Amino acid sequence: MYNFIFRRALSSLGVLLVATFLIYVLVDIAIDPLQDLLQSTAPNKEALIAARVQQLQLDVPSPVRYLGWLGGVAGCFIGKCDLGVAWTTNQQVTDILVSSIGVTIKLVTLATVVAMILGITVGVVSALRQYTGFDYTMIFISFLLYSLPSFWVAVLMKQWGAIGFNDFLANPELSIGVILLIGVVAGIIWQAIFSGDLKRRLIVFGSAFxxxxxxxxxxIATDWFRKPSLGPIVILLTGVGIAFALTAIMAGLRNRKALYAAVSTAVLIAALWYPMQFAFHGANAGIVFGLLVAVVAGGVLIGWLWGGYDRAVSMRISALVALLGFGLLFADRVMQAWVPYFNSSAINGRPIATIGSETPGLKGSFWTTQLDSYTHLILPTLVLVLVSFAAYTRYSRASMLEVMNQDYVRTARAKGLSERVVVVRHAFRNSLIPLATIIPLDFAGILGGAVITEKIFGWRGMGTMFLSGLQKSEIDPVMAYVLVIGFVAIVANFLADLLYAVLDPRIRVNA
Structure with missing residues (x-):
């Protein structure tokens, strides 16, 4: 294991050195820091050019300057990081990077997690419903989304996701016909997912409708769109639904102890709504995280107390129900900040933002700032999710179909195992092996490819830093971007190898 890590670290370091050297030389050839001065008509033009040449060491060959830049990067290992200076603003690149990387990671992490969950889920369901209407529809949607350029999707999101929805909030009403049409569409989708005979399809369709x-x-009747909330009743019903769903997937509904533990946790979450109103008052990120840990620990304890023939399964299911239930409590508290946020002068009744990662001049509590952050995240996250969702759906469907045709899956069915056990324990885990390579590398790809999305939505992240460096002929910000993306790609590749070993016991990293 240690030999593997050491060898990979050395080879990765060599790749990073070669890549950064080549990019440094190419960028130095492409940009011209003297362009504005060469076109200047100032009487002291020559003196200004000489001063800038001395400032940026342009009379020194680029390989030598690269070694100087590399020395500053090496100082990061001893706490003296020096990634250069953005000479047009005289800002340290490390300061720009610290503020930019947090913005980009917040955007990319949420988009990757949402796209991964939705894409894998839809892909697996599509594989299990192969050659059905649902499968063909998902194939069409996946190829359609995969072919759409991100900048075009971003413009559509601005028009319909922000401007259109903000106009709708001015008078949030839907006609009976529109409501019934949406219900019919939902019924068609859900009956296609569950499949089965005609009777089952009609029951699912009617229920979903x-x-x-x-x-x-x-x-619409309660003006929920302008005064949103969940409340203990909705949290209880949603939590119980989550409890049944997780138990059915992870243990089967015949495991009564696990089901009782999950439902008990959901009831506890709903009961916590009242005391959480006081606990959330004056909260900050640290307090919220502490409450999350306490609630999840309570879920683990409930699972342990209920026990059953497999106590660990009950504990895991209860912990997940507690985690998702706390998310409902958190979302409800954020919603309570909607009315003052919606009516504030900085928002002016148009909460879905199209520019920036936060509203300038907005004042309010922790919950107001959280809500503002989420409203700014909606559109760019959706753009990245739609593009990545298509790829995850195709990969997971193809992988699941390949696994379902393997001999060990047919053997598991021949042994009389339930379809849930065959799919979840035998097929699904093995179908994740190809995705173990795609997901970490895709995160690095999105991190480096969010340049267009950040530019369109005005997020001052790493993409903005990269474009600004190229436009202003500043090589140090560009190299900081390349360094971070290269490092993330290397780490992602290493994590992919480790995930292979976790998902497939036949694979060993020291082989």
Whole structure:
């Protein structure tokens, strides 16, 4: 194991050195820091050119300057990091990078997690419903989204996701016909997912139609879009639904102890709504994280107390229910800040933002700033999710179909195992092996490829730093961007190898 890590570290360091050297030389050839002075008509033009040449060491060959830059990078290992200076603003690149990388990671992490969960889920369901209407529809949507350019999707999101929705919030009403149409579409989608005989399809269709139409009617009747909230009843019903769903997937509903533990945790989460109103008052990020740990620990304890023939399964399911239930409590508290946020002068009744990562001049509590952060995240996250979702769906579907045709899956069915056990324990885990390579590397790819999205939505992240460096002929910010992306790609590649070993016991990193 240690030999593997050492060898990979050395080879990765060599790749990073060669890549950064080549990019440094190429960028130095492409940019011209003297362009503005060469076109100047100032009487002291020659003196200004000489001063800038001396300032940026342009009379020194680029390989020698690269060694100087590399020395500053090496200082990061001893706490004296020096990535150069953005000479047009006289800012340290490390200061620019610290502020930029946090913005980009916040955007990319959320988009990757959402796209991964949705894409893998839809891909697996599509594989299990092969050659059905749902499968063909998902194939069409995946190829359509995969072919769309991100800048075009971003413009559409601005028009319909922000401007259109903000206009809708001025008078949030839907006609009965629109509500019924949305209910029909939801019914068609859900009956296609569950499949089965005609009777089962009709039951699923009717249930989905009734629930969707009823929820939309309730939201319009109570002016929910302008005064959103969940409340203990909705949290209880949602939590119980999550408890049944997780138990059915992870243990099967016949495991009564696990089901009782999950439902008990969901009931506890709903009961915590009242005391959480006091606990959330005056909260900050540290307090919220502490409450999260306490709630998840409570879920683990409930699973342990219920026990069963497999106590660890009950504990895991209860912990997940507690985690998702706390997310509902957190979302409810954020929603409570919607009315003052919506009516503030900085927002002016148009909460879905199209520019920037935060609203300038907005004042308010921790919950107001959290809500503002989420409203700014919606559009750029959706753009990145739609593009990545298509790839995850195709990969997971193809991998799942390949696994389902393997001999060990047929053997598991021949042994009389339930379909849930065959799919979850035998097929799904093995279908994740190809995705173990894609997901870490895709994160690095999105991190480096969010330049267009950041530019369109005005996020001052790493993409903005990269473009600004090229436009202003500043090589140090560009190299900082390349260094971070290269390092993340190397780490992602290493994590992919480790995930292979975790998912497939036949693979050993020291082989």
């Amino acid at each position: 009734a629930v969707t139409s009823g929820v939309l009617w309730y939201m």
